[in-house]
Amino acid sequence: MSSHLPDHAVLLDPVDPHTDDEAVADARQRRLILITMCVSLVAVIASSSGLNVAQQALAADIGASQSQLLWIINGYTLALAALLMPIGAIGDRWGRKPVLVSGLVLFAAANLASAFATSPEPLIALRIVAGLAAAMIMPVTLSVITTSFPAHERAKAIGTWAGVAGAGGIIGLFASAAIIDNVTWPWVFSVPVTLAAVSLIATLFVVPHSREHIETGFDIAGAVLSALAVGGLVLAIQEGPERGWTATITITGFLIGIAAAVGFVLVELHREHPLLDVRLFRNEGLTTGSVNLFVVFALMFALFLILIQFLQAVLGYTALRAATGLLPMAIMMMPLSTVAPTIAHKVGYRRTVVTGMLTLAAGLTLLALLADVDRGYLSVLPGLLLIGAGVGLAMSPSTTAITSSLTEDKQGVASALNDTVREIGAAMGLALIGSVLNSQFRTNITDVANTYPPEIAARIKEGIGGALSSAAQLGPEGQPLVTAARNAYVDGMKPALLIAAGLAVAAAAYTAYTGLRARQATSA
Secondary structure, eight states, rough: OOSSOOOOOOOOOOOOOOOGGGOOOOHHHHHHHHHHHHHHHHHHHHHGGGGGGGGHHHHOOOOOOOOHHHHHHHHHHHHHHHHHHHHHHHHHHHHHHHHHHHHHHHHHHHHHHHHTTHHHHHHHHHHHHHHHHHHHHHHHHHHHHHHHHHHHHHHHHHHHHHHHHHHHHHHHHHHHHHHHSSSGGGGGGGHHHHHHHHHHHHHHHHHOOOOOOOOOOOOOHHHHHHHHHHHHHHHHHHHHHOOOSSSSSHHHHHHHHHHHHHHHHHHHTTSSSSSSSSGGGSSSSHHHHHHHHHHHHHHHHHHHHHHIIIIIIITTOHHHHHHTTHHHHHHHHHHHHHHHHHHHHHHOHHHHHHHHHHHHHHHHHHHHHHOOOOTTGGGGGHHHHHHHHHHHHHHHHHHHHHHHTTTGGOOOOOOOHHHHHHHHHHHHHHHHHHOOOHHHHHHHHHHHHHOHHHHHHHHHHHHHHHHHHHHHGGGGGHHHHHHHHHHHHHHHHHHHHHHHHHHHHHHHHHHHHOOOOOOOOOOO
């Protein structure tokens, strides 16, 4: 494959002749495959985002500390991110359908068992097991699509998958919030269990067998090093904002991650059949797609953090109403993700992605300038709509660029790389933008906090949640603190959102500069 992707089309190579004959399905079966894979994907992503709204209930019911709550949520993400690349390669080698079926069974079992946890420790362990199972599901969902659809339909199918991947977090928040508002926290796990069960049944009947047919040794060293590299970096990024960037666990995570990443590159350069040929990053499509996808997910997940707190803590919304407030973003994102590859084919990959990233930047800027306590939800709605449009335009062409850079027999690795970029981006965005927001909030609230006793002041400076709980304990005298905390949070949103907008502009500039030269479209 050329080191350049065509400007007017980003398409996968035709189906590899070494793939099983049954891998290319008929039209009806392809539709069912796409639906099944999207259901599986939503199960994985909903399980990641859903517990965020159940933190208070978990703390009260099973006595989880703040550190344990973070591990209940982050343990899943850590296992998922670290194991995506190795398990994606296993699916290519030993069969995508068996890995997917095994993952769905394990995923459903781990989530079902989680509903009966009575203390934090077993719940953390079960969440890590669920993350392992999710790593068996997530990359396979995309590789099954890329090996089941003919080239002329593949980009649109990938666009649908990407739209579901982007909106899945919002869907998970919405479903979990509805459950938390009406029943107890164990029922949150009913969503991923039900979705996994439905997908398992459908997978057994509609998903074809496909695997790599090249008889070579499995790259064990590359698999181990990739897991250590991604796991170490994600661990450090997750722990840094909470325990401090100089804490032992944070520094250890960075050291292991960086050392393993260097080792991975050196090992892969000397492998005849590497897990991931790092030379592929010379391909502009792969590199540009990865950069844009990283930035999109970094900003999107940071935005979830910012807006959920704005809607709940500042505007006083319930969890369900706050999750509902994010739905306009998903409504814009999903249809545009489906048609974005078609748009890219007509007007150019580079133009489409640059337009998407600039639209995303415009939406973030609009949020920074217009978000206001008094004007409420209407002050953030225009920005949300623009952000949804921008993500929809940029995300699926970037995903297509990544998957199109590897051959059919390596689609599990391509899909895993795509998902790894997303997971690391999400973790980095939460850490970076979240740290900026928290730092600015502390700066804005310090003068007010220092008028209270030291123990109360310390809790106020922790964040808007601590400030509002302190105000509640003060009774009527706490109302000035409520007002100050809400204003401090909204003022803290501005620099965080503007930095996010700057990152989107930088990604657009990178794509425009390094991106794809106008060339004749390739046909599959």
